[in-house]
Protein backbone atom coordinates (compact mmCIF):
# COMPACT_ATOMS: atom_id res chain seq x y z
CA UNK A 130 0.00 0.00 0.00
CA UNK A 131 2.82 2.37 0.88
CA UNK A 132 4.55 1.71 -2.45
CA UNK A 133 1.36 2.33 -4.40
CA UNK A 134 0.94 5.72 -2.65
CA UNK A 135 4.59 6.52 -3.50
CA UNK A 136 3.96 5.49 -7.13
CA UNK A 137 0.94 7.81 -7.25
CA UNK A 138 2.98 10.69 -5.81
CA UNK A 139 5.74 10.08 -8.35
CA UNK A 140 3.20 10.28 -11.19
CA UNK A 141 1.85 13.60 -9.83
CA UNK A 142 5.36 15.06 -9.34
CA UNK A 143 6.42 14.00 -12.83
CA UNK A 144 3.21 15.46 -14.30
CA UNK A 145 4.06 18.77 -12.59
CA UNK A 146 7.67 18.50 -13.85
CA UNK A 147 8.88 18.53 -10.23
CA UNK A 148 11.78 16.34 -9.04
CA UNK A 149 11.31 13.52 -6.52
CA UNK A 150 12.17 14.89 -3.07
CA UNK A 151 14.30 13.34 -0.29
CA UNK A 152 11.13 12.36 1.64
CA UNK A 153 10.04 10.24 -1.33
CA UNK A 154 13.36 8.41 -1.48
CA UNK A 155 13.39 7.80 2.28
CA UNK A 156 9.79 6.60 2.11
CA UNK A 157 10.62 4.16 -0.75
CA UNK A 158 13.70 2.89 1.09
CA UNK A 159 11.65 2.35 4.26
CA UNK A 160 8.91 0.48 2.34
CA UNK A 161 11.42 -1.76 0.56
CA UNK A 162 13.23 -2.53 3.83
CA UNK A 163 9.90 -3.49 5.46
CA UNK A 164 9.02 -5.76 2.53
CA UNK A 165 12.46 -7.42 2.66
CA UNK A 166 12.20 -7.95 6.42
CA UNK A 167 8.72 -9.50 6.08
CA UNK A 168 9.90 -11.72 3.20
CA UNK A 169 12.72 -12.94 5.43
CA UNK A 170 10.81 -13.37 8.68
CA UNK A 171 7.46 -14.75 7.54
CA UNK A 172 8.77 -18.08 6.10
CA UNK A 173 10.88 -18.58 9.25
CA UNK A 174 7.87 -17.95 11.51
CA UNK A 175 5.68 -20.26 9.38
CA UNK A 176 8.30 -23.04 9.39
CA UNK A 177 8.84 -22.83 13.17
CA UNK A 178 5.11 -22.70 13.95
CA UNK A 179 4.37 -25.59 11.55
CA UNK A 180 7.08 -27.70 13.19
CA UNK A 181 5.65 -27.00 16.61
CA UNK A 182 2.06 -27.71 15.49
CA UNK A 183 3.07 -31.02 13.85
CA UNK A 184 4.88 -32.21 16.97
CA UNK A 185 2.06 -31.10 19.26
CA UNK A 186 -0.68 -32.73 17.14
CA UNK A 187 1.23 -36.03 16.90
CA UNK A 188 1.88 -36.08 20.65
CA UNK A 189 -1.80 -35.50 21.37
CA UNK A 190 -2.86 -38.22 18.94
CA UNK A 191 -0.37 -40.71 20.41
CA UNK A 192 -1.66 -39.91 23.88
CA UNK A 193 -5.18 -40.54 22.61
CA UNK A 194 -4.21 -43.87 20.98
CA UNK A 195 -2.76 -44.99 24.30
CA UNK A 196 -5.91 -43.92 26.11
CA UNK A 197 -8.39 -45.71 23.83
CA UNK A 198 -6.40 -48.95 24.17
CA UNK A 199 -5.35 -51.74 21.80
CA UNK A 200 -8.85 -53.12 21.16
CA UNK A 201 -10.14 -49.80 19.82
CA UNK A 202 -6.90 -49.36 17.87
CA UNK A 203 -7.44 -52.72 16.19
CA UNK A 204 -11.12 -51.94 15.55
CA UNK A 205 -10.36 -48.63 13.81
CA UNK A 206 -7.38 -50.18 12.01
CA UNK A 207 -3.70 -49.60 12.70
CA UNK A 208 -3.12 -48.43 9.10
CA UNK A 209 -5.83 -45.80 9.47
CA UNK A 210 -4.31 -44.54 12.72
CA UNK A 211 -0.77 -44.39 11.29
CA UNK A 212 -2.17 -42.55 8.28
CA UNK A 213 -3.96 -40.07 10.56
CA UNK A 214 -0.88 -39.42 12.70
CA UNK A 215 1.42 -38.96 9.69
CA UNK A 216 -0.28 -37.79 6.49
CA UNK A 217 -3.40 -36.26 8.03
CA UNK A 218 -1.38 -34.27 10.58
CA UNK A 219 0.92 -33.00 7.81
CA UNK A 220 -2.06 -31.92 5.72
CA UNK A 221 -3.84 -30.34 8.64
CA UNK A 222 -0.74 -28.29 9.56
CA UNK A 223 -0.23 -27.27 5.93
CA UNK A 224 -3.90 -26.31 5.80
CA UNK A 225 -3.50 -24.05 8.79
CA UNK A 226 -0.20 -22.49 7.75
CA UNK A 227 -0.55 -22.28 3.95
CA UNK A 228 -4.30 -21.97 3.54
CA UNK A 229 -6.07 -20.65 6.63
CA UNK A 230 -3.74 -17.63 6.90
CA UNK A 231 -4.22 -16.57 3.27
CA UNK A 232 -7.94 -17.38 3.52
CA UNK A 233 -8.29 -15.01 6.48
CA UNK A 234 -6.08 -12.52 4.64
CA UNK A 235 -8.29 -12.90 1.55
CA UNK A 236 -11.21 -11.63 3.59
CA UNK A 237 -9.32 -9.11 5.76
CA UNK A 238 -6.89 -7.59 3.22
CA UNK A 239 -9.51 -6.18 0.82
CA UNK A 240 -11.29 -4.56 3.76
CA UNK A 241 -8.04 -3.05 5.05
CA UNK A 242 -7.10 -1.88 1.56
CA UNK A 243 -10.55 -0.34 1.13
CA UNK A 244 -10.14 1.43 4.46
CA UNK A 245 -6.78 2.69 3.27
CA UNK A 246 -8.26 3.87 -0.06
CA UNK A 247 -11.09 5.60 1.81
CA UNK A 248 -8.67 7.44 4.12
CA UNK A 249 -5.77 8.19 1.76
CA UNK A 250 -7.17 8.21 -1.82
CA UNK A 251 -10.91 8.59 -2.29
CA UNK A 252 -13.80 7.58 0.03
CA UNK A 253 -16.32 7.38 -2.85
CA UNK A 254 -14.20 4.86 -4.80
CA UNK A 255 -13.68 2.87 -1.58
CA UNK A 256 -17.44 2.70 -1.00
CA UNK A 257 -18.15 1.53 -4.57
CA UNK A 258 -15.34 -1.07 -4.54
CA UNK A 259 -16.91 -2.57 -1.43
CA UNK A 260 -19.61 -4.16 -3.63
CA UNK A 261 -17.39 -6.63 -5.60
CA UNK A 262 -15.21 -7.13 -2.49
CA UNK A 263 -18.18 -8.47 -0.54
CA UNK A 264 -18.11 -11.43 -2.94
CA UNK A 265 -14.75 -12.71 -1.60
CA UNK A 266 -15.95 -14.49 1.56
CA UNK A 267 -18.99 -15.79 -0.33
CA UNK A 268 -16.71 -17.32 -3.00
CA UNK A 269 -14.20 -18.88 -0.54
CA UNK A 270 -16.78 -20.37 1.85
CA UNK A 271 -19.13 -21.36 -0.98
CA UNK A 272 -16.42 -23.36 -2.80
CA UNK A 273 -15.34 -25.05 0.41
CA UNK A 274 -18.89 -26.20 1.09
CA UNK A 275 -19.44 -27.27 -2.49
CA UNK A 276 -16.37 -29.51 -2.60
CA UNK A 277 -16.31 -30.88 0.94
CA UNK A 278 -17.78 -34.21 -0.31
CA UNK A 279 -14.96 -34.86 -2.76
CA UNK A 280 -12.28 -34.07 -0.19
CA UNK A 281 -13.90 -36.64 2.15
CA UNK A 282 -13.79 -39.26 -0.65
CA UNK A 283 -10.11 -38.47 -1.23
CA UNK A 284 -9.37 -38.88 2.50
CA UNK A 285 -11.09 -42.29 2.61
CA UNK A 286 -9.28 -43.52 -0.51
CA UNK A 287 -5.95 -42.41 0.96
CA UNK A 288 -6.75 -44.19 4.26
CA UNK A 289 -7.55 -47.46 2.43
CA UNK A 290 -4.29 -47.26 0.48
CA UNK A 291 -2.20 -46.80 3.64
CA UNK A 292 -4.00 -49.63 5.44
CA UNK A 293 -3.50 -51.97 2.45
CA UNK A 294 0.19 -51.10 2.33
CA UNK A 295 0.59 -51.76 6.04
CA UNK A 296 -1.21 -55.13 5.67
CA UNK A 297 1.12 -56.06 2.81
CA UNK A 298 4.25 -55.18 4.77
CA UNK A 299 3.06 -57.06 7.85
CA UNK A 300 2.22 -60.20 5.93
CA UNK A 301 5.14 -60.10 3.49
CA UNK A 302 6.49 -63.50 4.60
CA UNK A 303 3.11 -65.22 4.45
CA UNK A 304 2.34 -63.68 1.02
CA UNK A 305 5.65 -64.88 -0.41
CA UNK A 306 5.23 -68.39 0.97
CA UNK A 307 1.64 -68.68 -0.32
CA UNK A 308 2.25 -67.02 -3.69
CA UNK A 309 -0.07 -64.15 -2.74
CA UNK A 310 2.28 -61.41 -3.97
CA UNK A 311 0.41 -60.63 -7.17
CA UNK A 312 -2.97 -60.72 -5.39
CA UNK A 313 -1.71 -58.13 -2.91
CA UNK A 314 -0.10 -56.18 -5.76
CA UNK A 315 -3.50 -55.95 -7.47
CA UNK A 316 -5.13 -54.71 -4.26
CA UNK A 317 -2.49 -52.01 -3.84
CA UNK A 318 -2.83 -51.02 -7.51
CA UNK A 319 -6.62 -50.74 -7.17
CA UNK A 320 -6.30 -48.64 -4.00
CA UNK A 321 -3.68 -46.41 -5.68
CA UNK A 322 -5.96 -45.98 -8.69
CA UNK A 323 -8.82 -44.85 -6.43
CA UNK A 324 -6.52 -42.26 -4.82
CA UNK A 325 -5.38 -41.07 -8.26
CA UNK A 326 -8.99 -40.63 -9.40
CA UNK A 327 -9.85 -38.65 -6.28
CA UNK A 328 -6.75 -36.45 -6.64
CA UNK A 329 -7.64 -35.74 -10.29
CA UNK A 330 -11.18 -34.80 -9.23
CA UNK A 331 -9.83 -32.42 -6.60
CA UNK A 332 -7.36 -30.87 -9.04
CA UNK A 333 -10.10 -30.41 -11.64
CA UNK A 334 -12.17 -28.60 -9.05
CA UNK A 335 -9.16 -26.54 -8.04
CA UNK A 336 -8.87 -25.42 -11.67
CA UNK A 337 -12.54 -24.47 -11.63
CA UNK A 338 -11.96 -22.32 -8.56
CA UNK A 339 -8.98 -20.65 -10.28
CA UNK A 340 -11.07 -20.00 -13.37
CA UNK A 341 -13.92 -18.45 -11.42
CA UNK A 342 -11.61 -16.28 -9.34
CA UNK A 343 -9.39 -15.22 -12.25
CA UNK A 344 -11.98 -14.90 -14.96
CA UNK A 345 -14.84 -13.36 -13.09
CA UNK A 346 -13.75 -11.89 -9.81
CA UNK A 347 -10.40 -10.46 -10.93
CA UNK A 348 -11.89 -9.00 -14.13
CA UNK A 349 -14.82 -7.54 -12.19
CA UNK A 350 -12.64 -5.95 -9.49
CA UNK A 351 -9.95 -4.59 -11.78
CA UNK A 352 -12.40 -3.19 -14.33
CA UNK A 353 -14.42 -1.51 -11.53
CA UNK A 354 -11.23 0.03 -10.09
CA UNK A 355 -10.06 1.20 -13.56
CA UNK A 356 -13.48 2.69 -14.35
CA UNK A 357 -13.56 4.47 -10.98
CA UNK A 358 -10.02 5.78 -11.45
CA UNK A 359 -10.91 7.13 -14.90
CA UNK A 360 -14.22 8.68 -13.76
CA UNK A 361 -12.90 10.27 -10.53
CA UNK A 362 -9.76 11.70 -12.14
CA UNK A 363 -11.76 13.03 -15.12
CA UNK A 364 -14.17 14.83 -12.79
CA UNK A 365 -11.16 16.23 -10.87
CA UNK A 366 -12.11 14.50 -7.62
CA UNK A 367 -8.67 12.80 -7.50
CA UNK A 368 -5.32 13.49 -9.17
CA UNK A 369 -3.85 11.27 -11.91
CA UNK A 370 -1.36 9.96 -9.34
CA UNK A 371 -4.23 9.00 -6.98
CA UNK A 372 -5.97 7.27 -9.88
CA UNK A 373 -2.79 5.24 -10.56
CA UNK A 374 -2.55 4.48 -6.82
CA UNK A 375 -6.20 3.29 -6.82
CA UNK A 376 -5.58 0.81 -9.68
CA UNK A 377 -2.38 -0.53 -8.08
CA UNK A 378 -4.18 -0.96 -4.74
CA UNK A 379 -6.95 -2.97 -6.39
CA UNK A 380 -4.24 -5.46 -7.52
CA UNK A 381 -3.26 -5.75 -3.86
CA UNK A 382 -6.83 -6.74 -3.04
CA UNK A 383 -6.61 -9.53 -5.60
CA UNK A 384 -3.38 -11.13 -4.40
CA UNK A 385 -4.72 -13.06 -1.37
CA UNK A 386 -7.80 -14.20 -3.29
CA UNK A 387 -5.58 -15.55 -6.06
CA UNK A 388 -3.48 -17.29 -3.45
CA UNK A 389 -6.54 -19.01 -2.02
CA UNK A 390 -7.50 -20.09 -5.54
CA UNK A 391 -4.06 -21.58 -6.21
CA UNK A 392 -4.00 -23.44 -2.90
CA UNK A 393 -7.62 -24.52 -2.80
CA UNK A 394 -6.40 -28.12 -3.16
CA UNK A 395 -4.49 -27.82 0.12
CA UNK A 396 -7.56 -26.24 1.65
CA UNK A 397 -9.89 -29.05 0.65
CA UNK A 398 -7.60 -31.94 1.62
CA UNK A 399 -6.58 -30.11 4.81
CA UNK A 400 -10.17 -29.62 5.91
CA UNK A 401 -10.82 -33.34 5.35
CA UNK A 402 -7.70 -34.12 7.40
CA UNK A 403 -8.94 -31.92 10.25
CA UNK A 404 -12.27 -33.76 10.20
CA UNK A 405 -10.52 -37.14 10.32
CA UNK A 406 -8.33 -36.07 13.26
CA UNK A 407 -11.40 -34.79 15.11
CA UNK A 408 -13.22 -38.08 14.40
CA UNK A 409 -10.33 -40.13 15.83
CA UNK A 410 -10.06 -37.84 18.85
CA UNK A 411 -13.73 -38.36 19.60
CA UNK A 412 -13.26 -42.12 20.15
CA UNK A 413 -14.15 -42.78 23.79
CA UNK A 414 -11.55 -43.80 26.36
CA UNK A 415 -11.54 -44.76 30.03
CA UNK A 416 -11.73 -41.43 31.85
CA UNK A 417 -10.13 -42.48 35.11
CA UNK A 418 -6.76 -43.54 33.64
CA UNK A 419 -4.88 -41.01 35.70
CA UNK A 420 -6.62 -41.84 38.92
CA UNK A 421 -6.72 -45.55 39.67
CA UNK A 422 -8.20 -46.68 42.99
CA UNK A 423 -5.97 -47.87 45.77
CA UNK A 424 -7.20 -51.45 46.10
CA UNK A 425 -5.23 -54.02 48.05
CA UNK A 426 -4.76 -56.95 45.66
CA UNK A 427 -1.51 -58.09 47.32
CA UNK A 428 -3.31 -58.85 50.55
CA UNK A 429 -6.82 -59.64 49.42
CA UNK A 430 -6.64 -61.18 45.94
CA UNK A 431 -9.18 -60.76 43.18
CA UNK A 432 -12.90 -61.53 43.14
CA UNK A 433 -15.07 -61.66 40.00
CA UNK A 434 -18.84 -61.68 40.31
CA UNK A 435 -21.14 -62.32 37.33
CA UNK A 436 -18.84 -60.69 34.79
CA UNK A 437 -20.24 -60.31 31.27
CA UNK A 438 -18.35 -58.72 28.39
CA UNK A 439 -18.88 -58.09 24.71
CA UNK A 440 -16.75 -56.67 21.89
CA UNK A 441 -19.60 -55.27 19.84
CA UNK A 442 -22.26 -54.61 22.48
CA UNK A 443 -24.43 -57.39 21.01
CA UNK A 444 -22.73 -60.77 21.25
CA UNK A 445 -21.49 -61.82 24.65
CA UNK A 446 -17.91 -63.14 24.68
CA UNK A 447 -18.11 -63.71 28.46
CA UNK A 448 -21.24 -64.75 30.30
CA UNK A 449 -21.69 -64.52 34.08
CA UNK A 450 -18.12 -65.33 35.10
CA UNK A 451 -17.67 -65.68 38.86
CA UNK A 452 -14.32 -66.70 40.34
CA UNK A 453 -12.00 -65.98 43.24
CA UNK A 454 -8.22 -65.65 42.82
CA UNK A 455 -6.64 -65.60 46.30
CA UNK A 456 -3.59 -63.32 46.73
CA UNK A 457 -0.44 -65.14 45.59
CA UNK A 458 -2.35 -67.99 43.91
CA UNK A 459 -1.42 -69.44 40.51
CA UNK A 460 -4.35 -70.22 38.24
CA UNK A 461 -4.33 -71.80 34.78
CA UNK A 462 -7.22 -71.05 32.40
CA UNK A 463 -7.81 -73.72 29.79
CA UNK A 464 -10.54 -74.46 27.26
CA UNK A 465 -11.22 -74.96 23.58
CA UNK A 466 -10.27 -72.31 21.04
CA UNK A 467 -12.74 -69.41 21.09
CA UNK A 468 -14.03 -70.28 24.57
CA UNK A 469 -13.23 -66.80 25.95
CA UNK A 470 -9.88 -67.28 27.74
CA UNK A 471 -8.11 -64.30 26.15
CA UNK A 472 -11.24 -62.20 26.55
CA UNK A 473 -11.24 -62.89 30.30
CA UNK A 474 -7.58 -61.86 30.45
CA UNK A 475 -8.42 -58.65 28.54
CA UNK A 476 -11.10 -57.81 31.09
CA UNK A 477 -8.66 -58.49 33.95
CA UNK A 478 -6.03 -56.20 32.45
CA UNK A 479 -8.55 -53.37 31.91
CA UNK A 480 -8.42 -53.55 28.13
CA UNK A 481 -12.07 -54.53 27.73
CA UNK A 482 -14.67 -53.15 30.13
CA UNK A 483 -17.11 -55.61 31.70
CA UNK A 484 -20.67 -54.78 30.64
CA UNK A 485 -22.11 -56.37 33.80
CA UNK A 486 -20.84 -57.68 37.12
CA UNK A 487 -18.10 -56.52 39.48
CA UNK A 488 -14.37 -57.01 39.82
CA UNK A 489 -13.04 -56.27 43.30
CA UNK A 490 -10.51 -57.15 45.97
CA UNK A 491 -13.48 -58.53 47.90
CA UNK A 492 -14.19 -55.11 49.33
CA UNK A 493 -13.71 -52.34 46.78
CA UNK A 494 -14.82 -52.50 43.11
CA UNK A 495 -12.33 -51.77 40.32
CA UNK A 496 -12.74 -50.25 36.87
CA UNK A 497 -10.49 -50.70 33.82
CA UNK A 498 -8.14 -47.89 34.91
CA UNK A 499 -7.40 -49.52 38.26
CA UNK A 500 -6.95 -52.94 36.67
CA UNK A 501 -4.50 -51.44 34.15
CA UNK A 502 -2.43 -50.02 36.98
CA UNK A 503 -2.43 -53.28 38.95
CA UNK A 504 -1.60 -55.80 36.26
CA UNK A 505 1.47 -56.77 34.27
CA UNK A 506 0.83 -58.66 31.04
CA UNK A 507 2.80 -61.10 28.91
CA UNK A 508 1.16 -61.50 25.52
CA UNK A 509 1.40 -64.50 23.23
CA UNK A 510 3.58 -62.56 20.80
CA UNK A 511 6.20 -60.58 22.68
CA UNK A 512 6.20 -56.95 21.57
CA UNK A 513 9.75 -55.58 21.37
CA UNK A 514 11.16 -52.42 19.85
CA UNK A 515 14.25 -51.75 17.76
CA UNK A 516 15.94 -50.25 20.81
CA UNK A 517 18.58 -51.58 23.20
CA UNK A 518 17.77 -54.34 25.67
CA UNK A 519 17.92 -51.75 28.48
CA UNK A 520 15.45 -49.42 26.72
CA UNK A 521 13.08 -52.32 26.03
CA UNK A 522 13.01 -53.03 29.76
CA UNK A 523 12.91 -49.38 30.81
CA UNK A 524 9.80 -48.62 28.81
CA UNK A 525 7.89 -50.68 31.36
CA UNK A 526 9.93 -49.66 34.42
CA UNK A 527 11.73 -46.36 33.70
CA UNK A 528 13.34 -46.19 37.14
CA UNK A 529 14.68 -49.76 37.29
CA UNK A 530 18.40 -50.05 38.05
CA UNK A 531 20.76 -52.29 36.05
CA UNK A 532 20.84 -54.76 38.95
CA UNK A 533 17.03 -55.01 38.98
CA UNK A 534 16.96 -55.53 35.20
CA UNK A 535 19.61 -58.23 35.33
CA UNK A 536 17.78 -59.96 38.20
CA UNK A 537 14.49 -59.94 36.25
CA UNK A 538 16.24 -61.31 33.15
CA UNK A 539 17.81 -64.09 35.21
CA UNK A 540 14.45 -64.88 36.80
CA UNK A 541 12.93 -65.23 33.34
CA UNK A 542 15.57 -67.79 32.36
CA UNK A 543 17.91 -65.50 30.39
CA UNK A 544 20.86 -65.80 32.82
CA UNK A 545 23.00 -67.91 30.45
CA UNK A 546 22.30 -65.58 27.53
CA UNK A 547 23.33 -62.54 29.57
CA UNK A 548 26.77 -64.13 29.94
CA UNK A 549 29.66 -62.78 31.99
CA UNK A 550 29.15 -59.18 31.00
CA UNK A 551 25.44 -58.41 31.47
CA UNK A 552 26.10 -54.62 31.40
CA UNK A 553 27.28 -54.91 27.79
CA UNK A 554 24.29 -57.07 26.89
CA UNK A 555 21.94 -54.38 28.19
CA UNK A 556 23.37 -51.97 25.60
CA UNK A 557 22.78 -54.38 22.72
CA UNK A 558 20.23 -53.32 20.10
CA UNK A 559 17.50 -55.92 19.58
CA UNK A 560 16.72 -55.10 15.92
CA UNK A 561 13.32 -54.33 14.40
CA UNK A 562 10.60 -55.92 16.61
CA UNK A 563 13.35 -57.81 18.43
CA UNK A 564 14.49 -59.50 15.20
CA UNK A 565 17.89 -60.40 16.68
CA UNK A 566 16.29 -62.66 19.31
CA UNK A 567 14.80 -66.12 18.93
CA UNK A 568 11.08 -66.54 19.64
CA UNK A 569 11.86 -68.10 23.02
CA UNK A 570 14.32 -65.36 24.01
CA UNK A 571 11.83 -62.68 23.02
CA UNK A 572 9.14 -64.37 25.09
CA UNK A 573 11.42 -64.63 28.14
CA UNK A 574 12.35 -60.98 27.72
CA UNK A 575 8.65 -60.09 27.77
CA UNK A 576 8.30 -62.11 30.97
CA UNK A 577 11.32 -60.29 32.48
CA UNK A 578 9.69 -56.97 31.60
CA UNK A 579 6.46 -58.00 33.30
CA UNK A 580 8.39 -59.12 36.40
CA UNK A 581 10.24 -55.81 36.50
CA UNK A 582 7.01 -53.81 36.60
CA UNK A 583 6.22 -55.63 39.84
CA UNK A 584 2.42 -55.44 39.90
CA UNK A 585 0.20 -57.60 42.14
CA UNK A 586 -1.49 -59.27 39.16
CA UNK A 587 0.58 -61.12 36.55
CA UNK A 588 -1.44 -62.13 33.48
CA UNK A 589 0.09 -64.44 30.89
CA UNK A 590 -1.53 -65.38 27.58
CA UNK A 591 0.03 -68.63 26.43
CA UNK A 592 3.47 -67.49 27.59
CA UNK A 593 5.18 -70.74 26.74
CA UNK A 594 3.92 -71.08 23.17
CA UNK A 595 7.36 -70.06 21.80
CA UNK A 596 9.47 -71.92 24.37
CA UNK A 597 11.14 -75.30 24.20
CA UNK A 598 10.24 -77.77 26.94
CA UNK A 599 13.35 -77.13 29.05
CA UNK A 600 13.04 -73.33 28.94
CA UNK A 601 9.35 -73.62 29.65
CA UNK A 602 10.13 -75.59 32.82
CA UNK A 603 12.61 -72.87 33.82
CA UNK A 604 10.10 -70.09 33.27
CA UNK A 605 7.43 -71.92 35.22
CA UNK A 606 9.94 -72.42 38.02
CA UNK A 607 10.37 -68.64 38.00
CA UNK A 608 6.64 -68.13 38.23
CA UNK A 609 6.52 -70.54 41.16
CA UNK A 610 9.33 -68.69 42.96
CA UNK A 611 7.68 -65.27 42.61
CA UNK A 612 6.93 -63.12 45.61
CA UNK A 613 4.00 -64.86 47.29
CA UNK A 614 1.76 -61.80 47.04
CA UNK A 615 1.74 -61.83 43.22
CA UNK A 616 -1.39 -63.47 41.81
CA UNK A 617 -0.60 -65.28 38.55
CA UNK A 618 -3.29 -66.09 35.97
CA UNK A 619 -2.14 -67.95 32.86
CA UNK A 620 -4.04 -68.91 29.73
CA UNK A 621 -2.50 -72.10 28.46
CA UNK A 622 -2.98 -75.01 26.09
CA UNK A 623 -0.13 -77.03 27.66
CA UNK A 624 -2.03 -79.60 29.67
CA UNK A 625 1.20 -81.37 30.64
CA UNK A 626 2.22 -78.42 32.84
CA UNK A 627 -1.02 -77.91 34.74
CA UNK A 628 0.44 -79.51 37.85
CA UNK A 629 2.44 -76.31 38.35
CA UNK A 630 -0.70 -74.35 39.13
CA UNK A 631 -2.74 -74.21 42.33
CA UNK A 632 -6.02 -74.14 40.46
CA UNK A 633 -7.38 -74.77 37.01
CA UNK A 634 -10.37 -73.00 35.41
CA UNK A 635 -11.99 -74.61 32.38
CA UNK A 636 -13.93 -72.35 30.01
CA UNK A 637 -16.41 -73.07 27.27
CA UNK A 638 -18.54 -70.66 25.21
CA UNK A 639 -17.68 -67.68 27.41
CA UNK A 640 -18.51 -69.44 30.67
CA UNK A 641 -16.59 -71.25 33.43
CA UNK A 642 -17.66 -74.86 33.24
CA UNK A 643 -15.23 -76.35 35.78
CA UNK A 644 -12.81 -75.00 38.36
CA UNK A 645 -10.72 -76.43 41.19
CA UNK A 646 -7.44 -78.25 41.85
CA UNK A 647 -6.01 -80.36 39.04
CA UNK A 648 -6.39 -83.63 40.97
CA UNK A 649 -10.10 -82.96 41.63
CA UNK A 650 -10.81 -82.04 38.04
CA UNK A 651 -9.06 -85.13 36.73
CA UNK A 652 -11.47 -87.19 38.77
CA UNK A 653 -14.55 -85.36 37.48
CA UNK A 654 -15.91 -86.24 34.04
CA UNK A 655 -15.63 -83.27 31.73
CA UNK A 656 -13.34 -81.33 29.36
CA UNK A 657 -10.12 -81.76 31.33
CA UNK A 658 -10.54 -85.48 32.00
CA UNK A 659 -11.34 -86.14 28.33
CA UNK A 660 -8.49 -83.92 27.12
CA UNK A 661 -6.00 -85.65 29.44
CA UNK A 662 -7.18 -89.12 28.37
CA UNK A 663 -6.80 -88.05 24.74
CA UNK A 664 -3.33 -86.65 25.49
CA UNK A 665 -2.23 -89.90 27.16
CA UNK A 666 -3.62 -92.09 24.36
CA UNK A 667 -1.69 -90.07 21.78
CA UNK A 668 1.51 -90.24 23.85
CA UNK A 669 1.03 -94.01 24.15
CA UNK A 670 0.45 -94.38 20.40
CA UNK A 671 3.54 -92.29 19.72
CA UNK A 672 5.77 -94.39 21.96
CA UNK A 673 4.30 -97.57 20.39
CA UNK A 674 5.16 -96.29 16.90
CA UNK A 675 8.67 -95.41 18.04
CA UNK A 676 9.26 -98.87 19.55
CA UNK A 677 7.95 -100.58 16.39
CA UNK A 678 10.29 -98.38 14.32
CA UNK A 679 13.26 -99.37 16.46
CA UNK A 680 12.41 -103.09 16.20
CA UNK A 681 12.19 -102.83 12.39
Ligand SMILES: Nc1ncnc2c1ncn2[C@@H]1O[C@H](COP(=O)(O)OP(=O)(O)OP(=O)(O)O)[C@@H](O)[C@H]1O
Nearest residue numbers: 200440441446464465466467468469470471472473
Ligand atom coordinates in the same frame (compact mmCIF):
# COMPACT_ATOMS: atom_id res chain seq x y z
N1 LIG B 1 -11.18 -58.27 19.03
C1 LIG B 1 -12.30 -59.01 18.94
N2 LIG B 1 -13.40 -58.48 18.40
C2 LIG B 1 -14.56 -59.19 18.30
N3 LIG B 1 -14.69 -60.45 18.75
C3 LIG B 1 -13.63 -61.05 19.30
C4 LIG B 1 -12.38 -60.36 19.43
N4 LIG B 1 -11.50 -61.20 20.04
C5 LIG B 1 -12.17 -62.34 20.27
N5 LIG B 1 -13.45 -62.26 19.84
C6 LIG B 1 -14.49 -63.29 19.95
O1 LIG B 1 -14.67 -63.61 21.32
C7 LIG B 1 -14.82 -65.01 21.52
C8 LIG B 1 -13.76 -65.51 22.51
O2 LIG B 1 -12.49 -65.32 21.92
P1 LIG B 1 -11.13 -65.49 22.74
O3 LIG B 1 -10.04 -64.92 21.92
O4 LIG B 1 -11.34 -64.95 24.10
O5 LIG B 1 -11.02 -67.07 22.80
P2 LIG B 1 -9.83 -67.97 23.35
O6 LIG B 1 -10.44 -68.98 24.24
O7 LIG B 1 -8.75 -67.13 23.91
O8 LIG B 1 -9.33 -68.65 22.00
P3 LIG B 1 -7.86 -69.17 21.58
O9 LIG B 1 -7.53 -70.33 22.47
O10 LIG B 1 -8.05 -69.61 20.17
O11 LIG B 1 -6.91 -68.01 21.71
C9 LIG B 1 -14.68 -65.65 20.14
O12 LIG B 1 -15.98 -65.92 19.67
C10 LIG B 1 -14.02 -64.59 19.28
O13 LIG B 1 -14.48 -64.64 17.96
